Amino acid sequence: MTLVKIETEEQFNELVKEDSFLLFKHSLTCPVSAEAFTEYQRYIDEHNDVKTAYLAIQEARPLSAYIAEIFDVKHQSPQAIYFKDGKPAWNDSHWRITVTSLEDAVGK
Incomplete structure (x- = not known):
């Protein structure tokens, strides 16, 4: 599956309508990110059936803040959030974002 970059609340709200999806919040200037x-990316390459999107914090700061506020998930960067049935089912950040942690969170 191609990596889909989102920048607006409208794009994000379309994703929330899906059964499930994985969101990555990425800082363009952070080596940890x-x-x-x-x-x-390795996870997505190995699991191309998983619906996914990412946002670049520097380019979509209002969207990142919106997600944190609406879903009460403290903003971190980098951060991965797995949404299921319209709400966050899992999230983690920094070095804890690995292929294995994503597989465990998504169940594949």
Whole structure:
């Protein structure tokens, strides 16, 4: 599956209508985020049936704040959030974002 970049509340709200999806919040300037993004990309390459999207914090700060506020998930960067049935079912950040942690969270 192609990595889909989102930048607006409208794009995000369309994703929330899905049964489930994985969201990655990425900082373009943080080396830890770059490592976590590589793990996220490896996961997506290995599990291309998982609906996914990412946002770049520097380019979509209002969207990142909106997600944190609406779903009461403290903003972190990098951060992975797995949404199921319209709400966060799991989230983690920094070095804890690995192929294995994503597989465990999503169940594949």
